[in-house]
Amino acid sequence: MLPLSLDDLLVIGGSVTIEGAGEDGSPLLVRDLDVRLSRLTTAGAADQDMAFAVEMAVYGTLVYVTGQPRGGGYAVHVRARGLDAAALLRDFSSATVEGPAAAVAGIERGRADVDVDVLLAAGHALASGYVKLAGAVATLPVPGAPRLRSTAASVAVDGFDLAAGTGRITRIDLSEPSLSLPVASAHHALAALAEALGGRPGLLVRRVAITDGALTLQGEGGVRLERLQLAAQVLERRADAPWSVSARVALGADAEVSVDGLVTRDLRSVDAITRLQRVPLAPWRALAGGWDARVSFDGRVRVVASEGETLATAVGQAQLDEVSASSGGGFRAERIALTIKRLGWPMRDVVFDRVVLTRPAFGPAALATWPASMVTNGVSVVDGEMRAEGARRALHRVDLDLAADGIGGSARLKLSAATDSGRVDVDRVVSATGAAATVGVPIDLLAAALDEAARTPDTPSALPAAAFQP
Secondary structure (H helix, E strand, O other), rough: OOOOOOOOEEEEEEEEEOOOOOOOOOOOEEEEEEOOOOOOOOOOOOOOOEEEEEEEEEEEEEEEEEEEEEEOOOEEEEEEEEEEEEHHHHOOOOOOOOOOHHHHEEEEEEEEEEEEEEEOOOOEEEEEEEEEEEEEEEEOOOOOOOOEEEEEEEEEEEEEEOOOOOOEEEEEEEEEOOEEEEEHHHHHHHHHHHHHOOOOEEEEOEEEEEEEEEEEEEOOEEEEEEEEEEEEEOOOOOOOOOEEEEEEEEEEOOOEEEEEEEEEEEEEEEEEEEEEEEEEOOHOOOOOOEEEEEEEEEEEEEEEEEEEEEEEEEEEEEEEEEEOOOOHOOOOEEEEEEEEEEEOOOOOEEEEEEEEEEEEOHHHHHHOOOOEEEEEEEEEEEEEEEEEEEEEOEEEEEEEEEEOOOOEEEEEEEEEEEOOOOOOEEEEEOOOOHHHHHOEEEEHHHHHHHHHEEEOOOOOOOOOHHHHHH
């Protein structure tokens, strides 16, 4: 060893070529390299205490790197503005990247502002700081490899292990992101994305914010969700704490959905106050049994997905506008107002407190297609029309009120309607039998009453004699 003590080393305007380090094996060239290496004045020659400062141009962008000992490790600070993130990741990619870091590795385009401290200690590289990306395009690490586009994206981390993909992501912000997914595979892609964000052991994503986002589901039954505003954060009181979520989204010009509640980290369970405003049923017609309407709702919704099945329950106030159905000869109504006490899907367990149908029009065959449900308070029909069919006559200007009296499933039925030759007026008590009587009044009694009123005098009733009482 030479008897030489070097306190400072300064290189200005240098360049470094690393053969085979660039894309497709091309050389990686670092130009305009300014380096200063300094040894701390209080250190001995054998101490690992080297501090340094580097200013260099990487892909045409100035990058500033400084390093110094910190605690039991070594801290490196990296700062850059407008760095070509895609080129950097292509040249310094890792085949072992998993979790949210895999989305970073999938960046195809974007200019990055970087301000990060990397602590090298005990065989780990722990990053703390932020990266902001403008004009981002990234391939997501989910089935189908869809592309996410965002005018701006930022990620803040605290003690994030760059190699293991574990640690703490304190915040993810996306501005005007857009994502397109096929309808058939959207569920699997979103579930995989949720797994990458919240289902990885040792990883905590603290906050996620989306501003003015868009999600397009392509294909038959597809829909476009626009103007998405989302704020989600994890409460850190316990390891399995759920997300607290507040979200707003628009479907077309006048339909909106808002959700405020709790979502499990794997996104398989939701318990939220939900508001719908004129949301069309058409994209989900297969689930709605051929019915179409504009749905407004204000209440509580719970959704649980488990082992390939999805169960949903709802309680609240609902209104269906522009209602129509093609089955049973057709059905339409100007409005149906519902007070929901219990609604279960897909088991079709439905109990209403009250139902009001305004200006419905239908044929007798449509009565058999009405969903089976119970009513605890009553059902009303306002200004209805029932078409003539077979032995059943037409009923015009139908006004009907079926009011439960709370006694063993019985209800008071009042019906008034005009026929082509006169009027029909009914005022009687109807009763439900069996287990249904303990819950309320079957809405089927409404259909039965209309069917009875539509029969001509010489057509015998098909109803059981015990169904109606004078």
